[in-house]
Amino acid sequence: MKVNFARMYRDNALKRPDKLALVNTERKREFTYKELDLFTNKICHLLTDHFQLEKGDSYAALLENDNMSFLNFGPYKTEVAGVWLNYRDNLTEHLYQIDYVKPKVIFVEDAVLLKDGYLKELNNRGIRIVCMDRSDKEHEKVEYFWDIIKGQSDAHIDTEYDIDEHVILYRFTGGTTGRGKCAMYTFRNIFGTIVQNHSIPDNIYREDTKFLHMTPMTHATGAFAPPTHMKGGTNYTINLPDLELLCKTIQEYGITATFAVPTLLYRLEELGLHDKYNLSTLDCILYGASPMSTSKLETLQNKFGNVFVQGYGSTEAFPPVLSLRKKDHIIKTAEDRKRLSAAGQPLLGVDVFVADPEGKEVPVGTIGELWIRSDSVIKGYKNAPEETASEFENGFWKSGDLGYVDDKGYFYIVDRKKDMIITGGFNVYAVEVENAVNSHPDVSNSVIIGVPNEEWGEIVHAEVVLKNGSQATEQEMIDFVAAKLPKYKVPKSIVFVDELPTSTVGKVLRRHVKEKYWKDTFRKVH
Incomplete structure (x- = not known):
């Protein structure tokens, strides 16, 4: 076809020739x-x-x-x-x-x-x-x-x-687990992500939408510009993830929607900028690119209101393919609180299932690898036939994310395949432990890794960034997590650091933390 x-593109412009299409806020340019x-x-x-x-x-x-x-x-x-x-x-x-x-x-x-x-x-x-x-x-x-x-x-x-x-x-690709691969996109992929974005039930994209792009447009937020444009909304840009500038821009232009990665949202709440600026026009904050701490998400929900929508996707499956809607963020019961840790439900045209190592679908509640097929999923990588053959099958992309689906069709991500820790024969999912650590009121962010140990193979280790002025101790943190998780999942060691290594788009680079502990060992499980 x-x-x-x-x-x-022209026919879309003919419908609304004098409507504002694009505003570059820092360079003060506007285009109808x-x-x-x-x-x-x-x-x-x-x-x-x-x-x-x-x-x-x-x-x-x-x-x-x-x-x-x-x-x-x-x-x-x-x-x-x-x-x-x-x-x-x-x-x-x-x-x-x-x-x-x-x-x-x-x-x-x-x-x-x-x-x-x-x-x-x-x-x-x-x-x-x-x-x-x-x-x-x-x-x-x-x-x-x-x-x-x-x-x-x-x-x-x-x-x-x-x-x-x-x-x-x-x-x-982002290269959080190694050097990035070169993804190839056809128009089908771009049009697919437009359809999937438009199918999010929360009606994010409208003619009165003012979508602010703060994170790099070459990455996740770039997927949200075409759906805004094709619905007749206005795209706004700033050049740096400056949270003060973000809030000023929302207030000045009456921004209705934006995208942010979890690390930026944590910082936004800690700085108290929601009290300093009028952000009342903001009716949607899309978040994604890395897992969100459920306890911090609940805090953000209390501060900013019911404006959060999660979009799950990747370079290979241009986002979103799963969405956790605004109504999914409302907490009234223990079941609601658990659902807050879900990645969401499939959007229009998305075929996703949880697979065993042989590629067979597993029962509800069973952990396996998410396989994803939709128009937004690329066909492969440039000049990399072996990697393409390994990661794509029958139109499905094998995501490398381990998770399960519940009886209501919500998909939960428990870890990346390469991030799973095996300690004394037990599987420990880093994301689960990070959620427990991040729920401590003094913690700004954390990363969980496995470090080598002669007796256990690996032990669970945490590197933790505390909020400004906080004085939590290692033992206090271990005791806190021990009250929430089984003993084998509790970190055996904790190091407090000033910051965690992150990619240029704000993802925590777990492999950079792991390299400090595994670089001199023969067996490198990461």
Whole structure:
């Protein structure tokens, strides 16, 4: 089946030509739907006419959210593929990903070119460089976006491509358990996540939606921009996960929805910003990307109201594929409190089940691996046939997440396969222990790992970040968890740290903590 996305994009703009489509709050730019349609036509002509890119070619984007917002959706009008690079990664990681996909053009911020190594390395690779905003320093062999976009046509693009076969986007997995793999997206995948987002029962996406993108648009929040656009809402961007700026922006623009990872939400509550700013227009906070502590979620619910919606997904299954609705966050009974730890129920068009090691569905309540199939699930990884064959089967993606489903169709994630701790023959799921530790009133965040032990193979170990001014002791923490969990799940050792290592999108990097304890051992279970 063929798709003419440019026509779909234009027809969406014709319905509401003068409606505000995009606001870059830090750069003070606004685009109506008509203006954004014409402007993204210019970008497409820049790619195909100025740079002479064709089907099979790609361009890379190494940008902050304000500038990334132009390349998030509109360039799908062409047959040229995008490569989304995380602005907060380092030079080594960026060059690895660039060398892997080999884009012919890269769009970058001036601040990137001012860093050591970038300009030289990009020029050495023969990549044409487009700098989005000028500074006082003029860079050699660099073109400037606002200079070259002026001369481009805004004429309608009339390109069709195969909805299932043509790759329009490359993104790398987060690499929390190793080096990221290169996911390939077709238009079917992008359209699938739009449908799944629109099917969330809480009616997040409306014509009056004002969705604020704070975390990188190259990651999870990027999945929420197209559904906002196709419903006639307005996308807003800020460039850094600055919580004070987030609250100021919500208050100033009357933001109705945003996305945040759990670590940011914990900090938001600790800072008390909900008391300092008027956040009353905010009727949805989508959260995901990593597990949320149920006790902290309950605290957030009490502070911010019934505005939380969980979206479960991944790079391979563009989010969300499961959703925990607002009404699922209301706690009246012990059963309600337990449900708060669920990842959610499947959304429209999502086929998910819990599998045993042979890929057979297991009974309700039995732990296994979640297998997921939907239009938003990619077909595989670029140039990685063995990894693709290992992780995909019959259209299903084998998520690597261990969990179970209850008799009401709620899926619960208990751990990642690689994060399960085996101590004295018992299986301990790190997420369960983290939830217990995080429920202590003095704890800001924690990570649970298995560390080597001659007698038990592994023992449960915790690294804990305390809230400012808190003085909890190791024994106090162990006793607290012992009152909640069986003895074999209780941490045998606890180290208090100032911060936990996190990825550039806020996920705790468990493997970085584990490496401190396993680097000199022969058996590396992580």
